[in-house]
Amino acid sequence: MPWRSAACPPWGVLVSEIMLQQTPVVRVLPVWEEWLRRWPEPADLAREPAGEAVRSWGRLGYPRRALRLHAAAVAIGQDHGGQVPADYAQLLSLPGVGSYTAAAVAAFAYGRRETVVDTNIRRVHARLFSGTALPSPALTAAEMRLAAGLLPDDAGTSVRWNASVMELGALVCTARAPKCSACPVRERCAWRAAGEPPPSYTPKGQAWHGTDRQVRGAVMAVLRLADAPIPAEMFQQAPADLGFEASGIGVPLAALHRLNSAPEQLERALAGLLEDGLTELHQGGYRLPG
DNA sequence: CACACGTGGTA
DNA sequence: TTACCAAGTGT
Known part of the structure; x- marks a missing residue:
């Protein structure tokens, strides 16, 4: 990269x-x-x-x-x-x-010597040393200690180590369908030795359909294309009523309308975006922060 | 510490 | 089509 x-x-x-x-x-x-x-x-x-x-x-x-x-x-x-x-x-x-x-x-x-721990490194360590399919839901102090103890002393080598373990997790020791036959350390993998047991828990997927998040995303899609502030009413109306349903901002506006979200949910999404500073009020409408 | 936070590709 | 998941952070 x-x-x-x-x-x-x-x-x-x-x-x-x-x-x-x-x-x-x-x-x-x-x-x-x-x-x-x-x-x-x-x-x-x-x-x-x-x-x-x-x-x-x-x-x-x-x-x-x-x-x-x-x-x-x-x-x-x-x-x-x-x-x-x-x-x-x-x-x-x-x-x-x-x-x-x-x-x-x-x-x-x-080029500093730092203990880098991302989701890839966590998964590699979990399999190699703990024998589990996936790391725990939250990063623990024990994981940081393990990673710190593994880190080579030499700064230059430590940088390559961090990048390498991360790449191993990203390309070989993947979350789904890991390529164990291509793994350079498969012979000492605790997870493989244990017969590749399945995860002890099922990660709860992030809800999306029908959530405030989905509405926020749809609103942001509109505002990214808007060249002028959008009045709140415009988020409520059917795009056909607005006269530009087929092009430009009409596309995300139509997508927002198709969500058919409750008025209070749209209101909540708009308030949340404002609260987060992702939007601001200007001349009676919403726009990206100027 | 559990939860909210965007998006699109893949199985 | 549904559900998982991708080099996390802030509360």
């Missing part, structure tokens, strides 16, 4: 890590390219309205990440001299940067 290139600036690494939070690589790639072309440095993004970040986030999902990345760019300018910090604690203080992202940026952008 371009963000693993030695030529990639720390800012590019930070942008990639935020985009990759819960979003597959293939969908991140084109958006990341566009962001780095448009905003080569944190200051370039920081002088834009936050709504521009949200709009150019496109359909990556979890648009609050775009808002936080913009806020991080502002913080980098104000508190870090315009340079992405190399220190774990300083990275962790940035909006949208949690323990995983702070460690990943320190390691992959600056």
Whole structure:
């Protein structure tokens, strides 16, 4: 990936890590390219309205990440001299940067020796050492200790270790249908030795259909395409009544209407987006934050 | 600590 | 078609 290139600036690494939070690589790639072309440095993004970040986030999902990345760019300018910090604690203080992202940026952008633990690494460790199909629902202190103990002493080697174990989990030791025959450590895998027992629990899938989240997503799809504030009434009406059902903003508007959500649910979604700062009121309508 | 938070691909 | 899941974070 371009963000693993030695030529990639720390800012590019930070942008990639935020985009990759819960979003597959293939969908991140084109958006990341566009962001780095448009905003080569944190200051370039920081002088834009936050709504521009949200709009150019496109359909990556979890648009609050775009808002936080913009806020991080502002913080980098104000508190870090315009340079992405190399220190774990300083990275962790940035909006949208949690323990995983702070460690990943320190390691992959600056070559620091950090204990990087993501879902891939957790799954590899769970299978290899605990003999379970999946890691526990929540990251535990024991897992962090295990990962810290495994980390090579040499900084350069530790970076490769982190990247390698992550890749092993992403490409071979996958959640579903792992490619054990291609695994370099299959002979010492506790899960395989135990006969590959199924997960002891069934992950509860995230609800989507009929949820506030789905409505929020539909509203955001409208606002990303809107070039003027959208009055609340317009979210309620059938697009056919609006005269532009077949093109442009009419498409997401029609999709929103098809959800057939209760008025109070739409109201809740709009209030939530406002509360999160993903939208703002302007001239009697909703728009992305200017 | 459980829960909310987007989106689209795959089995 | 349904359900899982993808390099998590903030509350």
